Amino acid sequence: MNGGTVLPLVGRPDRIQRVATNLIEIAAVSKVYDTSQRGRHVALSEISFDVAEGQFVSILGPSGCGKSTLLYIVGGFVDATSGSVRVSGAPVTGPGPDRGPVFQEFALFPWKTVLGNVMYGPLQQGLSRTQAATRARELLGLVHLTKYESFYPKELSGGMKQRVALARTLAYQPKILLMDEPFGALDALTRKHLQNELLEIWERDRKTVMFVTHSVEEAVFLSDRIFVMTNSPGRIRKVFDVALPRPRVRAELLVDRRYQEMVVAIEKLMDEQEPELS
Amino acid sequence: MARVNAIPGLSALIACVALLLIWDGLSRAFAVSGLPPPWGPLRELPNLLTEPETLVNILASLRRMAIGFVVAIAFAVPIGLMMGRSRAVAAFFNPLFMVIYPVPKAALMPLIMLWIGIGDMAKVLVIFLGVSLPVVYHSFQGARSVEEKMLWSAAAMGLSASQRLRRIVLPAALPEIMVGCRTGVVLALITMVTSEMIARQSGVGNIFFTALDMGQYDTVYAMIIIIGALGFFCDVGFEAVRRVLVAWAEPSHQIAVGSA
Numbered sequence: 001m002n003g004g005t006v007l008p009l010v011g012r013p014d015r016i017q018r019v020a021t022n023l024i025e026i027a028a029v030s031k032v033y034d035t036s037q038r039g040r041h042v043a044l045s046e047i048s049f050d051v052a053e054g055q056f057v058s059i060l061g062p063s064g065c066g067k068s069t070l071l072y073i074v075g076g077f078v079d080a081t082s083g084s085v086r087v088s089g090a091p092v093t094g095p096g097p098d099r100g101p102v103f104q105e106f107a108l109f110p111w112k113t114v115l116g117n118v119m120y121g122p123l124q125q126g127l128s129r130t131q132a133a134t135r136a137r138e139l140l141g142l143v144h145l146t147k148y149e150s151f152y153p154k155e156l157s158g159g160m161k162q163r164v165a166l167a168r169t170l171a172y173q174p175k176i177l178l179m180d181e182p183f184g185a186l187d188a189l190t191r192k193h194l195q196n197e198l199l200e201i202w203e204r205d206r207k208t209v210m211f212v213t214h215s216v217e218e219a220v221f222l223s224d225r226i227f228v229m230t231n232s233p234g235r236i237r238k239v240f241d242v243a244l245p246r247p248r249v250r251a252e253l254l255v256d257r258r259y260q261e262m263v264v265a266i267e268k269l270m271d272e273q274e275p276e277l278s
Numbered sequence: 279m280a281r282v283n284a285i286p287g288l289s290a291l292i293a294c295v296a297l298l299l300i301w302d303g304l305s306r307a308f309a310v311s312g313l314p315p316p317w318g319p320l321r322e323l324p325n326l327l328t329e330p331e332t333l334v335n336i337l338a339s340l341r342r343m344a345i346g347f348v349v350a351i352a353f354a355v356p357i358g359l360m361m362g363r364s365r366a367v368a369a370f371f372n373p374l375f376m377v378i379y380p381v382p383k384a385a386l387m388p389l390i391m392l393w394i395g396i397g398d399m400a401k402v403l404v405i406f407l408g409v410s411l412p413v414v415y416h417s418f419q420g421a422r423s424v425e426e427k428m429l430w431s432a433a434a435m436g437l438s439a440s441q442r443l444r445r446i447v448l449p450a451a452l453p454e455i456m457v458g459c460r461t462g463v464v465l466a467l468i469t470m471v472t473s474e475m476i477a478r479q480s481g482v483g484n485i486f487f488t489a490l491d492m493g494q495y496d497t498v499y500a501m502i503i504i505i506g507a508l509g510f511f512c513d514v515g516f517e518a519v520r521r522v523l524v525a526w527a528e529p530s531h532q533i534a535v536g537s538a
């Protein structure tokens with residue numbers, strides 16, 4: 001990964017301040033995909049923003065604007081072409097247990113049971129089998145899957161699989177959750193259930209979350225801040241601060257003017273950039 | 279169909295009887311000494327199988343087959359997995375295997391015998407070569423199609439590249455590896471018999487071809503039945519192991535119901 005300009009900490013009190021409060025610092029990150037068939041494609045261009053510790057931020061944008069790519073770069077799964085990402089002040093050079101991904105495709109280990117999947121991270125961290133099982137069962141309780149601990153992934157529905165995936169990631173206690181359209185493959189009702197569960201879990205320990213979604217309502221319902229991106233090259237177009245009170249209850253939000261106005265404002269903005277797609 | 283399947287092995291029994299009847303019919307139609315009716319060989323079977331010499335030969339064959347098979351798996355699976363996950367490794371081994379692939383392995387027997395003599399080693403080596411290629415190929419395919427997000431999830435948990443190869447790629451590719459191993463079992467049997475045809479000192483192939491040279495057709499056909507049965511039981515045994523190892527990947531019908 002190419003390091004961006006690293007400012008010396010000495011003599012920069014404002015900088016020290018920022019290190020303390022911003023868990024994720026994304027500085028001028030660009031990503032160029034070089035494909036032999038289609039040539040160079042600029043997926044991300046000079047993306048810069050910070051995420052404060054404990055914040056829930058969403059990234060919205062048209063398909064192909066680089067939302068996943070950005071999340072993968074923060075996760076350390078993909079290298080940026082230029083620019084830098086820092087987490088807790090240290091540059092990201094690869095994946096690590098401080099950043100837990102949850103993918104749209106679940107990516108469960110099919111040869112492990114539900115319990116085995118959730119225990120995997122804790123065992124890797126050196127916990128004993130009993131300790132790991134205790135922690136895993138706690139999390140399975142949190143996602144309402146206690147009865148399914150001995151099931152294999154193929155025996156679960158999509159919503160259940162995503163609950164297991166979330167529990168598996170929470171089990172190794174990452175500071176940051178990186179969620180790439182985690183509910184995108186689910187039906188509307190399951191999706192709402194899981195949004196509620198995610199908010200409940202989040203309100204307990206206020207992890208820092210980067211959440212990619214296509215759904216404006218979902219973003220407004222869940223987030224503190226929303227980054228709306230533009231298409232090719234992927235750039236941040238506008239940032240929305242969601243000042244809705246927490247804990248949030250869907251039924252109350254739906255009749256809340258501020259919620260409605262924000263959804264409409266974002267929808268409008270996203271409609272405007274539709275012509276750019278073609 | 280349902281009723282035939284109700285008694286285990288019944289359909290197999292019917293197939294065996296049908297085969298014997300066809301065999302009997304053919305031998306009557308052609309009436310040559312090289313194709314006796316099945317009843318002579320069937321009577322010969324118990325004689326052969328109670329002779330210590332035959333048993334020693336069968337065991338010698340199975341031993342070579344097992345050694346060649348196990349060594350091949352130990353060699354082919356890691357190579358195939360690494361080829362599937364690294365372009366450099368694949369680029370290195372691919373041409374090599376492409377050259378070896380179309381060569382009938384038993385045809386290398388005379389050459390191998392020149393290098394390392396006519397002993398067990400030569401035959402084990404030929405079996406090893408025969409088994410390796412399908413196992414390499416299927417391990418490669420299996421490793422290549424492992425979902426990337428699964429590897430990323432593991433990397434986030436802190437698994438190193440070599441840990442991911444052993445603990446993620448290997449189990450994820452296991453169903454596909456097993457397909458290669460099953461082909462490998464059959465190829466091991468074939469190369470075993472042909473290697474014993476070329477270098478005859480012991481083994482089922484040795485009895486078979488010696489009997490053929492001497493025109494003892496009942497023994498020849500009894501040996502064919504024995505070799506066929508060996509193949510059948512190897513395959514059944516292997517399938518039982520496979521089912522246990524990759525049960526998690528089989529499409530499920532009854533498992534989920536009722537346990538919730």
Ligand SMILES: Nc1ncnc2c1ncn2[C@@H]1O[C@H](COP(=O)(O)OP(=O)(O)OP(=O)(O)O)[C@@H](O)[C@H]1O
Pocket residue numbers: 033034035041043061062063064065066067068069070
């Ligand atoms: N491995 C790759 N090789 C080449 N191009 C890629 C690769 N991955 C992504 N791209 C390109 O980069 C751009 C951004 O992709 P990305 O998956 O990040 O978009 P996205 O915003 O997540 O889209 P969606 O909402 O559909 O998931 C797309 O134009 C895509 O074609």
Ligand SMILES: [Mg+2]
Pocket residue numbers: 067068069180
């Ligand atoms: Mg995406």
